[in-house]
Amino acid sequence: MSAVPTEQSAAVLRATAGVVAEHAEQISAVFYRRLLSTHPRVAPMFSRSGQASGAQQRALAAALVAFTEHLLGEPRRPFDAVVRRIAHRHASLGVAPEQYPLVGRQLLAAVAEVLGDAVTPRVHDAWDEAYWLFATALVAEEARAYQRMGTDPARPWRPWRVTARTVATPEVVSFDLLPTGLDPLPTFRPGQYVTVAVDLPDGGRQARPYSLSRAPGSGSLRITVRRVPAVGTAPQGVVSAYLHEQVKVGDVLDVSPPAGDVTLTPGTDPLVLVSAGIGITPMIAMMGHTARLRPQRTVVAAHADRSPEHHPLRAEMLEIGALLRDFQLHTRYEPHSPVQIDVDALPLPDGARVYLCGPLPFMRDVRAGLLRRGLSPDHIRYEIFGPDPWAGNPT
Known part of the structure; x- marks a missing residue:
């Protein structure tokens, strides 16, 4: 993604990014309040529980901060993956380009409400430009997602x-x-x-x-x-x-039609599938597909849960594993949260492609452990259920 602000806007963003980041969660909370009260018809697109817990506000705040860092050339991680993840989620909900102006108006109004007189016309214009660079990138990625899905955004269901x-x-x-x-x-x-x-x-x-x-x-x-x-x-x-x-x-x-870009990489590289709780679900699909088409592919599965009885699809995982020529299963059961995996004991075959799915703290810990062991970040992919407050700080 090659979004670039004007030189004047970049200077303003650089001068104000710190204060916006400091108040990002408050801005996000005000934004959702304003948006949902002004445009209640969009409420089904937003999680009630995510709003109540604050997870959705934290996710928007993280994305806002991460995108600003990207614009200023100071990213802590490539932002393209964040754009793809958000765009796929939007495409699965039927988000349309004409909704972005109303979102932009409420977001800029939230910034002004929280920061008050600090939002001068120049500051407003700079952040408006940043928003539209972000929106344009999302609309383009969403259009590609709709095309791949064969979906009309007006009729996603x-x-x-x-x-x-x-x-x-x-x-x-x-x-x-x-x-x-x-x-x-x-x-x-x-x-x-x-x-x-x-x-x-x-x-x-x-x-x-x-x-x-x-x-x-x-x-x-x-x-x-x-x-x-x-x-x-x-x-x-x-x-x-x-x-x-x-x-x-x-x-x-x-x-809605199938969406998401954290998908199984074709080829013969070894797979390491690490999950916790309900995060096992995409791993079962990956294992089943591999067993049917490439049973010779090495697969290491690691799953953490409270007990064998709470391990979803455990019997199915073992049945699929029996169809693979080189399969290892590592489980760890702990009756109380948080569940964990001993990353240092996890087999990592040469060239392994690693997939993570589970609670955010679990994935953070596993990813950090894999990086310490020397695995390339490009070989680690993760899926998130719900809002993604990890967008700006995956380690």
């Missing part, structure tokens, strides 16, 4: 029928899905997700992404959903609770 419902653990349920009409089953790459939108009993509508937990070619799509409990002041996950409590075989769900 299709009706899918639940053909099977399988309890995986006391808190995890899998749902098999098929299109209700004549639409063909979409192709997808292992590691991608679909977004499910539900109409809640209170009249609201919410959407959540769920990794596809079975390899392509099985004749249906499958998602595996962990019920998100209430923790502290954060409420329970409203969509996961709805799916667990209300959805049965024969019901119809609104589902």
